[in-house]
Amino acid sequence: MAISRVRGPPCIARSPACLQDPEGLFAKKPAASNLLARNMTKRKYGLEDAAELEVKELKAREQKELQRRRDARTPPEDPQQLVTFFLDLPGEEIAWEAARCAPLLTPAxxxxxDRIIGAERFAAKPDATRLKQLEQLRDDITKALEGVKTKLAETVTPAESLKGVLQARDKKAALLELAGKNGINAAFIQLLDENIATAGAAQQQKAxxxxxxxxxEASRYLTA
Structure with a gap:
């Protein structure tokens, strides 16, 4: 007697729709460690930005306070009082005040x-600390004034700059040198335009x- 095989319901292949997870219950979620790392990174950058902002604000407040103190000072014109004025200044402010007071720093x-320095040096009991302070003050003021003179010497007018370039044998090299000193500005270009117009009116085509x-060439190096 043949035994009949009991067949179960036919296997039905699942369609892709059956494998979808609309609720996202089986979606692969990022590891907690990755989330923590990303949050820490965001927090780190946030703290760095806040710290940088705080430093900038602190510097701005310090600069504002420094300017307030400078504005509150009134240098006296009397030489004796002016010496005392400089002696009372913080060391880091001497150069700045010397530049501002340059017209007052006369031979007198x-x-x-020098009289005060000499009196201290040849006193019966000279104060070494005060003598050093006086000598340092003279040295600091002298250096500051030399710096002012150097800057003034480097500051030339557009007319002088243009004259120097036009008279140079290697005009391009002279122009590059002037550009290196930030001497090519709007005033220089304007003066050059005026000279071009004048030369054109005079039929000086070569010029x-x-x-x-x-x-x-100068327009390439134009500064504010």
Whole structure:
């Protein structure tokens, strides 16, 4: 007797729709460690930004306070009082005040300062600390004034700058040197344009050509 095989319900292949997870219950979630790392990174950058902002605000407040103290000071014109004024300044402010008070730092001022230094040096009981302070003050003021003179010497007018470039044998090199000193500005270009127009009106075509080329080159290095 043949035994019949009992067959179960036919297997039905699941369609892709059956495998979908609309609720996202079986979606692979990022590891907790990854989430923690990302949150820590965000927090780190947030703290760094806050710290940087705090430093900038602190510097701004300090600069504002420094400017307030400077504005509150009134340098006296009398040489004796001016020496005392400088002696009372913080060391880091001497150079700044020397530059501001340059017109007051006359030979009479230095004569008075030298007298005070001499009196202290040849006193019966000289104060070594005060003598060192006085000598340092003279040295600091002298250096500050030399710095002011150097800056003034480096500051030339556009007319002088243009004259120097036009008279140079290597005009391009002279122009590059001027650019290195930030001497090519709007005033320089304007003066060059005026000279080009003047030369054109005078039918000086060679000069027009030279200055036109210089203007094109100078425009590349134009500063504010």
């Amino acid at each position: 001022f230095f004569l008075q300062l 027009v050509e030279v200055m036109t080329k210089l203007r094109a």
